[in-house]
Amino acid sequence: MSVRDTTILDRKDLRYLLIDSLRLYSDNVAFIDGNNPYRFSINKKTYYVLIKNVHESGDGRGNQDECRIQVAKTQNFNDALNSGNDVIVLGYFADEKVFTAWNPFMMRDRFNQKQTISLYSRFSVQKLAKTQKIAAYRDNNGQSVISFIPDYLGLYLESLNSIHLLKDEELMKLVEQSDNLNNDNADGEFDTTEGILTITHARQKRDPNFRRKVYDAYNNKCAMCGIGLELIEAAHIVPHSHDLGTDEIDNGISLCALHHTAYDRSLIYFDEQLEILINESKMEYLEKVGLDSGIRKFEKLAFDKIQLPENHTLRPNIGNIKIANQTRGIFNE
């Protein structure tokens, strides 16, 4: 058996991986709750996603190319299965940075029936997916097990009803259509139906008055670090894509470009006492995947507390702060 030097991501890491991957596809992503399976919404539709690291199949199966995930019986599944939302099982292979998905409609009846179920694919298919973006392995029953790069996790979810029925060349075409939609249109909304495929990329329209109100209330300075310099942006506390993500001043805060992105990526946040906190579990995840360059410099770049407008009616609503941290996958763990 070959030994692979594989980065093993733990549960929390995999949750950040899911959020970051979905954001490659849509701005409109929110983490809701759950503990593997996790509940997410993308473009207002809700899914449960169970995610596991992909492993070699273990001794005795004789095929070096075979890999698998194992899904143990768990109470966590019952809420998901009873919710009426789609429940998806994903494998992640860190060596190639590729997801693998098994047809959720074929598996509904298998979950929780045995102590552990094993789901198989092939390392070679994951390698292929890395180079050509998407690839499928067909098992003994002719079922497609689809591997794809993280950019297409959102596309996979939105195409769930038909994607496992597609032939290889149709899968390639689906990815190509999605890329074309992204390239053709930097803004606006799309809803394209071609044959059995539907691709929706939704973006929100912004209220220009929101920006002005926020800039004025915060004196054109970042509430986390104090930088102005025309680097500030009007950030939504509850994201604009969320039902409660209003353009009211109590859902806004002025942040510099760095802190705005860092806030939306869950690197930094503020709690209900208005303390500014580094999200350590996200930082640990970024260290594991080798994206932690500049971390010390970044950590030094914020006040202890958020700097707020003196006028209390212009300050963030505490309830919004709570929802905001949840949708960004931040918990006080």
Ligand SMILES: [Zn+2]
């Ligand atoms: Zn700042």
